[in-house]
Amino acid sequence: MDHLTSSKLTSGVHCLNIRHKGMYVTSGPYPEELNFYDPYDATAYWCVETQRGFGPDGKPVRPDMCSGDRECCRH
Amino acid sequence: MTWGWRVAKYTWPEKPTLLSTRVLRLDGPDKVAGRARYTYDINRPGMIYGRIVRSPYPHARVTSIDLAAAQTAPGVKAVVAYRNPGDEVHYQGDPVAAVAADTEERARDAARLVRVRWEPLPHVSIEAQAMDAAAPKWSTTQENTRPGVRQETGNLETGFNDAAHVVEQTYSTHVITHVCLETHGTVCEWDGDKLTAWVSTQGVHQCAQGFAQALGIPQANVRVITQYMGGGFGSKFAPDSQGIICAKLAKLANAPVKLMLDRKEEHLDTGNRPSAFAHIRAGVSAEGKLTAFDGRSWGTGGAGAGSNFPLPYLYQFPNRKRVHTDVYINAGQQRAMRAPGHPQGCFLTEILMDELADRVKIDPVEFRIRNAPPIAPNAQWIKYFQEGARRFGWEKRHPTGDPTPGPIKTGMGVSAHLWGGAGRGSTAHVDINPDGSVVVKCGTQDLGTGTRTIVTIVAAETLGVPMNAITTEIGDTQYPFSGGSGGSTTAASVSPAIRVTCTDALNQLFAKVAPTVGVQPDDLVAEGGRIRGATDASKSVAWKDACKLLGTEPISVDGKWQDGLSGAGTSGVQFSEVTVDIETGIVRIKRILAMQDCGLIVDRLTAESQVYGGVIAAINFALYEDRLLDRVTGQMVNPNMEFYLLAGMSDVPQIDVVLNDMPERGVIGIGEPPTVSTASAIANAVRNATGATIRSLPLHPHKVLAAIEQQRAGGTN
Numbered sequence: 001m002d003h004l005t006s007s008k009l010t011s012g013v014h015c016l017n018i019r020h021k022g023m024y025v026t027s028g029p030y031p032e033e034l035n036f037y038d039p040y041d042a043t044a045y046w047c048v049e050t051q052r053g054f055g056p057d058g059k060p061v062r063p064d065m066c067s068g069d070r071e072c073c074r075h
Numbered sequence: 076m077t078w079g080w081r082v083a084k085y086t087w088p089e090k091p092t093l094l095s096t097r098v099l100r101l102d103g104p105d106k107v108a109g110r111a112r113y114t115y116d117i118n119r120p121g122m123i124y125g126r127i128v129r130s131p132y133p134h135a136r137v138t139s140i141d142l143a144a145a146q147t148a149p150g151v152k153a154v155v156a157y158r159n160p161g162d163e164v165h166y167q168g169d170p171v172a173a174v175a176a177d178t179e180e181r182a183r184d185a186a187r188l189v190r191v192r193w194e195p196l197p198h199v200s201i202e203a204q205a206m207d208a209a210a211p212k213w214s215t216t217q218e219n220t221r222p223g224v225r226q227e228t229g230n231l232e233t234g235f236n237d238a239a240h241v242v243e244q245t246y247s248t249h250v251i252t253h254v255c256l257e258t259h260g261t262v263c264e265w266d267g268d269k270l271t272a273w274v275s276t277q278g279v280h281q282c283a284q285g286f287a288q289a290l291g292i293p294q295a296n297v298r299v300i301t302q303y304m305g306g307g308f309g310s311k312f313a314p315d316s317q318g319i320i321c322a323k324l325a326k327l328a329n330a331p332v333k334l335m336l337d338r339k340e341e342h343l344d345t346g347n348r349p350s351a352f353a354h355i356r357a358g359v360s361a362e363g364k365l366t367a368f369d370g371r372s373w374g375t376g377g378a379g380a381g382s383n384f385p386l387p388y389l390y391q392f393p394n395r396k397r398v399h400t401d402v403y404i405n406a407g408q409q410r411a412m413r414a415p416g417h418p419q420g421c422f423l424t425e426i427l428m429d430e431l432a433d434r435v436k437i438d439p440v441e442f443r444i445r446n447a448p449p450i451a452p453n454a455q456w457i458k459y460f461q462e463g464a465r466r467f468g469w470e471k472r473h474p475t476g477d478p479t480p481g482p483i484k485t486g487m488g489v490s491a492h493l494w495g496g497a498g499r500g501s502t503a504h505v506d507i508n509p510d511g512s513v514v515v516k517c518g519t520q521d522l523g524t525g526t527r528t529i530v531t532i533v534a535a536e537t538l539g540v541p542m543n544a545i546t547t548e549i550g551d552t553q554y555p556f557s558g559g560s561g562g563s564t565t566a567a568s569v570s571p572a573i574r575v576t577c578t579d580a581l582n583q584l585f586a587k588v589a590p591t592v593g594v595q596p597d598d599l600v601a602e603g604g605r606i607r608g609a610t611d612a613s614k615s616v617a618w619k620d621a622c623k624l625l626g627t628e629p630i631s632v633d634g635k636w637q638d639g640l641s642g643a644g645t646s647g648v649q650f651s652e653v654t655v656d657i658e659t660g661i662v663r664i665k666r667i668l669a670m671q672d673c674g675l676i677v678d679r680l681t682a683e684s685q686v687y688g689g690v691i692a693a694i695n696f697a698l699y700e701d702r703l704l705d706r707v708t709g710q711m712v713n714p715n716m717e718f719y720l721l722a723g724m725s726d727v728p729q730i731d732v733v734l735n736d737m738p739e740r741g742v743i744g745i746g747e748p749p750t751v752s753t754a755s756a757i758a759n760a761v762r763n764a765t766g767a768t769i770r771s772l773p774l775h776p777h778k779v780l781a782a783i784e785q786q787r788a789g790g791t792n
Contacts, residue, residue, distance in 0.1 A: 017288075019285075019313065021309065021312050021410075021411045021559070021561050021562070022562070024278050024281040024312050024313075024558065024559040024561070025278075025312075025558045025559045025560070025561040025562045025564045026498060026499045026500030026501060026557070026558025026559075026564055026568045026636070027495070027497060027498065027499070027558075027562045027564045028495075028497025028498050028499040028564070028567065028568075028641065028643055029497060029643065030495035030496075030497050030643040030644055032451075032453055032454075032643075032644055033493070033495055033644070035448060035454075036385075036388070036389050036448060036454075036493055037385035037386070037387065037388055037389065037420065038226050038228070038385070038386075038395075038397070039226075040383045040384060040385050040386075040399070040416060040420075041381060041383050042349075042381065042382075042383050042384055042411075042415040042416035043381065043411075043415075044346065044376070044380060044381075044408065044409050044410045044411055044415075045380075046313060048284075048285060048288045048289060048313075049288065049289055050289070050316070051285055051289050051313055051314050051315050051316050051318065051319050052315070052316050052408075053378075053379065053380055053408040054165070054378075054379070058162055058163055059214075059216065059217070059379070060214075060217065060378070060379025060380065061379075062379070062380070062381065064221075065379075
């Protein structure tokens with residue numbers, strides 16, 4: 001089954017400045033949770049440089065946006 | 076006390092003296108007496124006050140910013156532009172500039188003198204509006220929707236062929252804001268190139284990283300302090316724009332700056348729970364087994380942010396398909412909010428479950444038991460449905476629609492939930508001093524949940540001394556690293572770290588004491604303020620006398636979380652009984668029963684408090700809270716605590732909490748799960764009372780009346 005939207009941030013693909021709560025809590029794994037529902041991504045993202053959900057260029061911070069040749073992206 | 080490390084190095088005691096008992100919060104007296112100092116209470120010498128200038132428009136372009144008048148206003152010490160001409164703002168409350176002045180009043184006055192010229196742009200404020208192909212765009216560069224990937228399991232056609240009954244309806248939940256009692260805010264003070272920040276945050280170490288990276292300074296130069304904070308619910312993990320603005324104002328003014336947001340800013344720009352909609356077609360067999368689920372969902376996380384949630388939730392649909400679409404509107408962005416996604420997915424699924432149960436004429440509890448995952452340590456739903464039904468008096472529940480004459484109808488509802496709650500990664504430090512005093516340090520923070528208390532419980536339990544012998548130091552980046560307090564991970568991260576560190580320190584003390592007591596270190600135990608032989612209690616020494624043997628050198632130990640002391644996966648079921656006045660549409664909750672597990676309970680009192688808090692928050696979600704945007708102006712019409720409704724004391728019902736002790740699973744977090752299923756249990760009780768299905772939160776009186784009217788016209792089931 002495919003993910004609706006991926007919460008995974010891949011080094012070399014996504015901007016190094018993207019942040020989400022999961023990066024800041026010391027959460028242990030719970031693999032059995034996918035027995036009870038399918039994967040989903042409810043994550044709120046922000047930029048560490050602006051400390052908001054918009055990057056330095058004013059565009060939203062999301063994995064699908066914070067990659068590639070976006071000018072403010074840092075790899 | 077049994078020292079399990081003889082078998083496995085670190086375990087919890089088999090016969091604890093403090094763990095799992097009801098221990099009062101250590102900071103309760105300080106909070107009640109007003110001695111507890113929250114960020115808002117921090118006042119530094121020479122401190123001035125910051126104020127942010129925000130966009131009044133839901134969507135606009137900044138054409139110019141003139142700071143001159145503000146800069147020369149009385150008492151003003153610093154003014155900064157946060158945006159540049161040409162920048163686009165995407166919601167009411169988007170920050171644009173900031174000022175700092177010697178009083179809060181002068182800061183407000185100066186903020187009004189910042190002259191921003193705007194080019195208003197078309198906006199969208201509700202989901203349906205945004206999804207219209209002809210709608211204005213929320214951004215000049217972005218689309219209003221982002222379709223997700225199709226998820227499919229099994230064979231939907233087969234599933235519907237196996238169905239004896241099919242329900243097809245649209246369900247929804249609304250946007251609510253976090254409404255932290257203590258608003259977001261910061262006090263920043265520079266000493267040369269070193270920053271000290273008192274922040275209302277869920278993560279002191281994480282906040283320090285944010286300051287360092289956003290300001291371009293070494294993290295070693297940042298100290299963040301949070302001794303007390305008034306709730307975050309997922310919205311306080313970073314310095315945020317107001318934190319960075321505060322630090323910049325303080326640098327510019329060369330003075331400490333306090334910048335606390337007001338309630339309106341809190342509603343507009345510090346996060347919210349996204350809305351959730353789903354059009355669902357679901358099938359059930361004649362035997363009451365779920366066969367098929369076909370869902371198309373959408374929701375908004377505001378300006379450019381996602382809105383996904385788990386769907387279907389918990390119950391086993393063997394054949395299912397779902398596609399989710401994120402919808403963007405001109406409103407503040409979502410942030411993690413107490414069990415992100417779960418309350419939405421739970422509500423949408425659980426209302427459907429009652430409708431399906433009625434179709435096959437099976438009691439809702441029995442129907443859920445037939446379709447719940449099998450019992451496992453992390454999946455106790457079937458047990459809770461059965462035991463909860465007995466405790467709640469479910470046998471007194473009438474079929475859908477209270478036949479009692481008169482306008483006041485009574486009904487019962489049920490719902491279930493789950494959460495992970497696993498921890499890892501925390502570190503701690505303990506000093507056992509020669510005078511017998513003990514200092515435990517951990518860079519975690521207490522959001523109001525009782526972390527300070529549980530740290531002390533674990534230390535006292537491990538060292539066998541009274542809790543008042545322990546000095547617990549938390550809420551400061553000068554203490555060892557601990558994770559942010561979110562995802563219900565704190566208790567499961569911190570408790571093992573304290574247990575491990577204190578065990579190591581005690582073992583060092585045992586080694587010192589053993590020759591004096593005449594017992595091998597491995598045969599010593601600590602309990603009741605003494606160290607004694609495990610098999611010969613006559614060989615003992617008082618804790619203070621034992622510590623005197625340290626001479627001039629304290630025992631000083633660093634430790635960290637280790638596997639085996641915590642677990643993952645909690646389950647819970649909630650029952651609700653309500654009355655509904657079918658003439659006014661007013662719902663009153665009579666009682667709620669919460670069946671919940673969280674592994675090893677550290678403090679029964681604070682664990683129960685987590686459940687109370689979660690249930691009350693969900694009552695607000697179900698009956699009161701609603702972020703209302705005016706579709707014409709794009710303005711939030713209730714950015715306050717007058718028209719943004721919350722339950723008062725008289726709205727809170729009897730809440731019975733049943734915690735299932737599972738010490739063998741280790742510590743598991745409980746902050747999030749109890750808030751997940753309450754709203755759907757209430758809505759199902761309203762359905763049982765009135766016979767009308769309300770598929771959309773909140774259950775405001777006008778919606779209840781509309782559903783009853785529709786039901787009378789033969790429409791809702």
